[in-house]
Amino acid sequence: MAGNINELQDLLKRFKKPANYGVIDDANAVSEEADYSCGDKVKIYLKFENGKIVNAMFTSEACLFCNASASLITDLVKGKSIEEVSKLGESDILRVFKADHKSPRYRCIVLPLKALRKALKDLKEK
Amino acid sequence: MAFDPYEVREDFPILKKTVNGKSLVYFDNAATTQKPVQVVEAIKDYYYNYNSNVLRSINTLSSQATDLYIESRRKIARFIGAEEDEIIFNKNTTEGLNFLAENLAHRTWRSSVVTSIMEHHSNLLPWRRIVSEKGGKLTVVGMNDEFTINMEAVEKSLEEGCEILTVTHVSNVLGTSNPVKELSRLAHKHGSLFILDAAQSIPHIPFNVKEVDPDCMAFSGHKMLGPTGIGVLYVKRSMLEDMEPRELGGGMVKTVTSETQVYEDIPFRFEAGTPNIEGVVGLAAAVDYLSKTGLKNIAEHESKLVKHFLDGLDKSTIEVYGPRESDKYVGIVSFNFKGIHPHDVAQMLDADGIMIRSGALCAEPLVNALGVNAVARVSFYLYNVFEEVDRLHESLRRMKSFI
Numbered sequence: 001m002a003g004n005i006n007e008l009q010d011l012l013k014r015f016k017k018p019a020n021y022g023v024i025d026d027a028n029a030v031s032e033e034a035d036y037s038c039g040d041k042v043k044i045y046l047k048f049e050n051g052k053i054v055n056a057m058f059t060s061e062a063c064l065f066c067n068a069s070a071s072l073i074t075d076l077v078k079g080k081s082i083e084e085v086s087k088l089g090e091s092d093i094l095r096v097f098k099a100d101h102k103s104p105r106y107r108c109i110v111l112p113l114k115a116l117r118k119a120l121k122d123l124k125e126k
Numbered sequence: 127m128a129f130d131p132y133e134v135r136e137d138f139p140i141l142k143k144t145v146n147g148k149s150l151v152y153f154d155n156a157a158t159t160q161k162p163v164q165v166v167e168a169i170k171d172y173y174y175n176y177n178s179n180v181l182r183s184i185n186t187l188s189s190q191a192t193d194l195y196i197e198s199r200r201k202i203a204r205f206i207g208a209e210e211d212e213i214i215f216n217k218n219t220t221e222g223l224n225f226l227a228e229n230l231a232h233r234t235w236r237s238s239v240v241t242s243i244m245e246h247h248s249n250l251l252p253w254r255r256i257v258s259e260k261g262g263k264l265t266v267v268g269m270n271d272e273f274t275i276n277m278e279a280v281e282k283s284l285e286e287g288c289e290i291l292t293v294t295h296v297s298n299v300l301g302t303s304n305p306v307k308e309l310s311r312l313a314h315k316h317g318s319l320f321i322l323d324a325a326q327s328i329p330h331i332p333f334n335v336k337e338v339d340p341d342c343m344a345f346s347g348h349k350m351l352g353p354t355g356i357g358v359l360y361v362k363r364s365m366l367e368d369m370e371p372r373e374l375g376g377g378m379v380k381t382v383t384s385e386t387q388v389y390e391d392i393p394f395r396f397e398a399g400t401p402n403i404e405g406v407v408g409l410a411a412a413v414d415y416l417s418k419t420g421l422k423n424i425a426e427h428e429s430k431l432v433k434h435f436l437d438g439l440d441k442s443t444i445e446v447y448g449p450r451e452s453d454k455y456v457g458i459v460s461f462n463f464k465g466i467h468p469h470d471v472a473q474m475l476d477a478d479g480i481m482i483r484s485g486a487l488c489a490e491p492l493v494n495a496l497g498v499n500a501v502a503r504v505s506f507y508l509y510n511v512f513e514e515v516d517r518l519h520e521s522l523r524r525m526k527s528f529i
Contacts, residue, residue: 063467
């Protein structure tokens with residue numbers, strides 16, 4: 001787990017203004033997830049064209065880990081098909097933070113993934 | 127007896143622990159407190175020397191365990207100024223408040239309930255459910271500029287026919303203390319019941335039910351040096367005599383025939399099944415410890431720690447939620463570091479060996495009313511010292527370079 005102060009400091013610098021933060025006005029799918037035990041909220045916007053996710057953005061009221069995770073996830077999904085994106089697992093994201101399901105920040109890190117899965121489900125149903 | 131926190135610390139082995147390479151600083155006392163050797167030893171002594179079921183068997187061991195159990199009940203009741211048959215043992219404050227909501231709904235449903243924005247979820251959700259199931263009205267009154275309950279709003283609700291006023295004594299988020307004597311007087315003047323969530327006050331300040339006069343009051347053992355899984359519900363005798371037990375079974379009946387039964391006297395009528403004997407014994411030891419130390423000493427010490435904490439904060443980076451005067455806090459302060467989420471603040475402090483709490487603190491409406499969705503919270507107790515607060519200041523100062 002990114003526990004030491006230097007790693008935290010790096011994360012903080014890197015994600016102070018996280019990439020992909022913002023709204024997609026003409027998104028095909030928007031989904032929100034919240035973790036009420038900690039107060040984090042994250043919303044994912046997906047723009048889908050010709051079988052591919054062409055743009056992904058997020059907005060949040062959340063901690064550094066949740067924001068960093070959302071930023072990475074929205075980067076990862078761009079240019080990919082729903083099928084490809086569906087393969088994205090918790091471990092792929094947790095690895096970046098040197099975390100696992102037992103880490104204290106597990107819930108913060110996987111929250112954007114939960115939002116993404118909800119958005120993908122919406123896209124499939126459309 | 128002079129109060130010396132360094133002497134107190136010797137009774138808490140966990141405080142010698144190292145966390146993330148640093149000596150432990152425990153500032154999450156509003157969540158749960160550490161346990162002194164005296165409490166752990168009392169539980170050990172019970173299991174090694176007296177373990178037996180209580181109030182049942184005719185044998186020496188059971189009789190000794192029963193004596194210990196009854197004596198523990200007496201101590202715990204006396205600690206809050208109650209009679210020993212006016213307290214019911216349960217698992218925690220949450221269970222106590224749920225019991226009250228369900229019990230009052232079961233017997234004589236009083237349709238108009240007033241609570242406040244300052245409540246822990248456990249003093250809001252049970253009432254909301256009862257009102258939605260049984261009908262009636264739930265009013266949530268707000269706060270004033272002093273971060274305590276809005277008394278005008280309370281009085282208005284009472285005038286409009288509130289029948290149950292249920293509020294927190296000390297806020298688990300803000301650390302501010304509501305004027306409980308005045309609330310009690312007002313409620314009774316208007317013929318309303320007065321229920322108190324005392325989870326954050328009983329461990330920290332002198333309290334006597336005879337002075338405050340609540341009709342019912344709930345608190346938890348683990349927030350006052352006792353073990354987890356033991357809570358206390360105080361109910362005035364006249365009211366308790368009238369209440370229906372919710373759980374039926376062993377230990378709560380005098381006689382049972384194939385057609386009917388006669389329930390036990392209070393409080394045993396409300397304690398079906400084998401009780402949490404070790405919890406009661408442990409809590410009695412905790413009460414002994416607190417009484418010996420003196421609640422007044424503890425309150426004064428925590429007040430000094432709060433002042434030291436507030437005085438040393440860099441106001442350009444830290445926003446404190448609560449009154450300006452440090453003597454308005456009962457050992458709890460919530461704050462935010464500008465530009466850093468409270469979870470990240472908590473984790474960075476954790477890396478320095480300092481344990482705090484962050485999030486919505488099981489009081490989401492209150493945290494939202496402060497204009498945020500999460501806060502960082504420090505909460506002190508009798509074993510905390512100034513040097514620990516200095517370490518917190520130093521860690522917070524270092525965080526400034528991160529943003």
